[in-house]
Amino acid sequence: MKLRPFTLFTSLLGYAFAYSYSVATYAQNHSQTTAAPSASSKPVERKFSTDTLYALLTAEIAGSRQQYDLALANYTQQARVTRDPQVAARATMIARYLGATQTGLEMSLLWAERAPKDKEALANASLGLMQANRLQEAFEMSRRLYVAGGEPLFQNIAANAEGLTRPARERLLQSFKTLLPRYNRDEQLLVGIGLLLQQQHSFDEAMTYTEKALTLYPRSIPAAILEANLLHELKRDREAIAKMAELLTFYPDNISLRNQYAHILTHYDLALAQQQFAIIAKQQPKNADAVLSLGIIAMERKDYKAANRAFEKLLDEEQHSSTAHYYLGRLAEAQQNWQEAIFNYLQVERGNDFLSATISLLDIFIKQGDFISAQQHMNRVRIRFPDQAESLYLLHSQALIKHNYLVEGEKILNDALANLANNSKLLYARAMLYIQRNQRADAERDLRQILQFExxxxxxxxxxxxxxxxxxxxxxxxxxxxxxxxxxxxxxxxxxxxxxxxxxxxGNYVQAIRELRQAYASYQEPAVAAHLGEVLWITGAQEEARSIWQEGIKQAPEDTSIPATMKRLKAE
The missing domain is CATH 1.20.58 (Methane Monooxygenase Hydroxylase; Chain G, domain 1)
Known part of the structure; x- marks a missing residue:
């Protein structure tokens, strides 16, 4: 909620002179409905102490000088002292403007307590409680607001319930359902119940409430978006797409609707999804999320020119810069422009794309045999992020091992353990490398060292x-x-x-088969399939063994464990 200008200063100052700082007409009586202070408010006589009046005047002067922190501190203090609804209202508005969430919540609750029928007070309290994730209390405050004739926040409260535990969400859902019979045609309540049921994965029941909302309000955007999401969850994407496309003919400028339509299309028709994100980016040139989505989808479709334009636009606007550099690096790599790829990957800062960019950089350096550049880069990264040293050493060694540079990988792990002695993850990684190189005694040494302290x-x-x-x-x-x-x-x-x-x-074949079947039932990996198939083959169940092996090869055709087993058993 936007802060009103500090227009009370002149009037309050006038009151101060008129009453010689002893009394001032400032706010309505506690028992009367109040509104937030503004220049047009007609004050009703209310006695304040000299100290309170001085603090409020100081707050207004501070506000006029843009010293908002001082203004908030004074208003908050005096709201606590006087428990006056208009003082609390003023403190609430300033806190909202400054983003002082906790103070804003405290003041809005005081405001609602002292002016229990004031719609603006109830709305601010409901909003504050919702932002604090106290959703049950936020719902109750919105219920009071609704009864008072205001616009409740039911839909917003439901939308924010994703992070609640299932029991807490169920309690909130019951509150919604309890209120519904009294207001059974209310769009927000119906959509809110649908949202909560969706979060509970009760998709069919959620659809019932959504359809009722759409029957009552055929052009409801929130209900239409919820319906599309539910249809997507129910694997009915074609229906979702058709309905949203139809609704967009009525509301072509509705960004939320088009955005939801575009996201569903990403699961079904990337070309059409790209088209929709392009429309959003044109309608809202500053919408960085839409531009990013446009770039990613264009890259997925190998429309490299469109993708490049989107990511370069993000850099020009200084939005999602690290992510833009990461994807520009991937674009350059796809076109084998290694220097351009390296340049962009090096620009990626710490965040969601940093690890992927580092892996890609290592991959380029190692494929080119440039171990020195790889080493220098990882040294720089470890200096920047010393708390991530263990993970970075592991990343470097695994990149080398992946390309079969086992000696170089071992050297990195040796250096890592020289700096991080007795680190179990590093010791384990080196033990696995030793097993790969058939250095069993060295592998056993490292594994036993782990077990000494763990x-x-x-x-x-x-x-x-x-x-x-x-x-x-x-x-x-x-x-x-x-x-x-x-x-x-x-x-x-x-x-x-x-x-x-x-x-x-x-030689305990019966027990072996029982345990291997149990392992394979929950972990259908090639190594387990190779083991189970071998025991079945040896015990005469050769058809079942072949079936399991074939399934394992189908799931991981590049894995060599099953073919090696079949070759050893002459079972090709």
Whole structure:
């Protein structure tokens, strides 16, 4: 709510001289309905102390000089002292203007308490409670506002309920439903109930209330948007698109409606979605979110010229700059313009795209064999973000390992552990690298080092136990490790797979099949499929083994574990 200008100063100053700072006519009686102070308000006699009057005059002078913090402090203090509704109203407005949310809430509640029938007081209190996520109280305040003849915030309150726990949202939903019989034709209540039910994933019931709202108000934008979202959730995108397209013929300038239409189209028709975001960007040239969406969709469609224009526009407007640089980097990379890609990735600041940009930069440097540039860049990043050193070392090493530069990857992990001794994640990453290089003794050393200071590390227990299953002389040791890991995480399918594989190696086929089936039921990864298929093949269930292997290959055609198993068993 926008702050009114500080126009009370002249009138208050006049009162001060007239009453020689002893009494002033300033606000209405506590029992009367009040409105926010303004130049046109006709004051009714109300006695204030000299100190209060002086504080209020000081506040008005401060406001006229744009010293709004001082004005707010004085008004807030005097609202607490006098509990006067107009003083609280003035404090509320200033707090809203300054974004002082907590103070604004306190003052609006005081205002509503002292002027319980004032619609503006109730509206401000409802808004403040909603912003504080006290949605049940916000609903009650809006109910009072509605009874008083004001415009409630039911729909906004429901829209903000996404972050509530399910029980809290259910209580709020019941409050909405309890009020509905009295106001069964109210658009906000119907849409609000629909929104709350949508958040509860009760899509069919939500649709019932939405359809009722649209029957009563066929051109309702909020109800139409909710209907489209529900149709999307119910996998009825074609209906959602058709209805929103029809509604846009009546409201072509409604940005919210077109924006929702465009977002649904991204799941169905990227070309039409791009067209809609282009319309929004034209209607609202400063709408950075629409321009960003336009650029991303254009890039997805390989419309590189349109994408480039959109991202360059964001840079010109200094909006979403890091994200724009990230996508310009991806555009350049797609066109194999490596220097342009590197330049843009280097401009990405810390945020949602920083990690992806860093990975892309490393990928370019490493594919070009430029390990020095990769090292220098990661050194700079670690200096900028020392709290992320562990993750950055891991990122660097994994990028090298992905391109099969195992020696270089090991060097990065060695350097990392020299700086971050006994770091379990770094030790584990190096152990996995040693296993990949068949350096089993080195891998065992690192895994046991983890277990020295983290004896209940289930991941290390499982990895060491699984590795030892290859050595028939160490089955007992492997079983101890895997049993402990299973006790710590009894539902972990990776650990269950390891136990099943150990029992297979021990010749306990029945137990092995039972555990491997359990692991595969919840974790259908190629390695688990390879294990289960092998045990089934060995025990004579060869058709089932082939079926499981084929399904595993279909899900991950680039994984080599199943083909290697089939080749070893001569099961091609």
């Amino acid at each position: 004896p209940d590390n289930a991941v290390a227990l499982n990895s060491l136990g699984y590795m030892l299953t290859d050595d028939s002389q160490r089955y007992r040791e492997a079983e101890e490790l895997l049993t402990k890991a299973h006790t710590l995480k009894p539902d972990d399918p990776v650990i269950i797979d390891s136990l099943g594989w150990l029992h297979y190696r021990q």
